[in-house]
Amino acid sequence: MTEVRIPKPGDAITEAEVTEFFVEEGATVSEGEPLYSIATDKVEMDIEAPASGTVSWKVSEGGTYDIGALVAVIS
Secondary structure (H helix, E strand, O other): OEEEEOOOOOOOOOEEEEEEEOOOOOOEEOOOOEEEEEEOOOOEEEEEOOOOEEEEEOOOOOOEEEOOOEEEEEO
């Protein structure tokens, strides 16, 4: 099982909005494939899957979360 957390895109950034999921709940993803996207007041970025497996989302699209928050689990 691999935890997927919101990365820290910059020193002054403390939270990010999860703007889009690229993989549906329960779907399979391969390591390196785009998993979700985030947006802050300074940057927008796509986050790649750190591992291969089945995705279980722990947050909602459109929600704003602290850096380091658990976004998904890949098992």
